[in-house]
Amino acid sequence: LVSQFENREVDKEYLAIAQGHIEKDSFDVDAPMSKCRHSEIKLKMNVVELDPTGEPLFIPKSEVMQARTHFEVVERIPGYTIVKCRPHTGRQHQIRVHLWHIGHPIAGDKLYGTDDALFLRSMQEIVEMPVGHGLYLSRHALHAYRLGFKHPATGEKMLFESPFPPELQHIVDTVKKAPLH
Numbered sequence: 291l292v293s294q295f296e297n298r299e300v301d302k303e304y305l306a307i308a309q310g311h312i313e314k315d316s317f318d319v320d321a322p323m324s325k326c327r328h329s330e331i332k333l334k335m336n337v338v339e340l341d342p343t344g345e346p347l348f349i350p351k352s353e354v355m356q357a358r359t360h361f362e363v364v365e366r367i368p369g370y371t372i373v374k375c376r377p378h379t380g381r382q383h384q385i386r387v388h389l390w391h392i393g394h395p396i397a398g399d400k401l402y403g404t405d406d407a408l409f410l411r412s413m414q415e416i417v418e419m420p421v422g423h424g425l426y427l428s429r430h431a432l433h434a435y436r437l438g439f440k441h442p443a444t445g446e447k448m449l450f451e452s453p454f455p456p457e458l459q460h461i462v463d464t465v466k467k468a469p470l471h
Contacts, residue, residue: 291439291442294440294442295380298378298379298380299439299440300437300438300439301437301438301439301449302376302380302434302437302438303374303375303376303434303435303436303437304374304375304376304385304432304433304434304435305364305372305373305374305375305432305433305454306372306373306375306385306396306431306432306433307371307396307397307398307431307458307461307462308370308371308372308373308389308394308395308396308397309369309370309396309397309403310369310370310393310394311366311369311371312361312363312366312371312373312392314363315362315363316360316361316362316363317361318358318359318360318361319358319359319361319388319392320357321337321338321357321358321387321388321391322337322338322346322355322356323335323336323337323338323355323381323384323387324336324338324346324349324353324355325353327349329406330406330410331406331409331410333382333383334383334401334402334406335381335382335383335384335387336387336391337387337388338354355379356379357377357379357381357384357387357388358377358378358379359375359376359377359379359384359385359388360375360376360378361373361374361375361376361388361389362374362376365462367462367465367466368465368466368468369422369465370397370465371394372462373389375389375432383401383402385432386399386401386402386430386432387402389402390403396430396431396432397419397421397427397430397431397461398419398421398427398428398429398430398431399419399430399431399432400412400417400419400430404419416428421461421465422465423464423465423468425460425461425464425465427457427458427461429457431458431461433452433454433455434452435451435452435454436449436450436452437449437450438450
């Protein structure tokens, strides 16, 4: 299994509740990433700015990691878009960073789409993020819903699926039922 993960042979799909209305039904974000140099949070990543020739601005080329994610809209609900996310590369926080980069951070995300102070506070105490309609999330709304790989011993294709967990499904159901303003 480790070898399949390292060789990107594992099929991974995620569902995310992204803030706002995403226009395109299907699209790729091909945006290289690196550690965020302007954050006191060492694990925070960001998209690398490139010059017209494709060379990184402000950081050494050796710190740049290629990253590409495919997104497909599953459903649009008031104030949010539910998207299926398929990372083609496996960078730390890749889906979160790519959605944040295009202006649609994941609902409840304390690290991307907010200031560092909120994330740092959440390291000391439970911080619930308002998501509207009187609802709060203590986690970000990203869920690994499909995982596929070959069985290490038999070679048989294995596929595992998991629906949205109850707290995320509750957000979707409540927002769908809410009266439009």
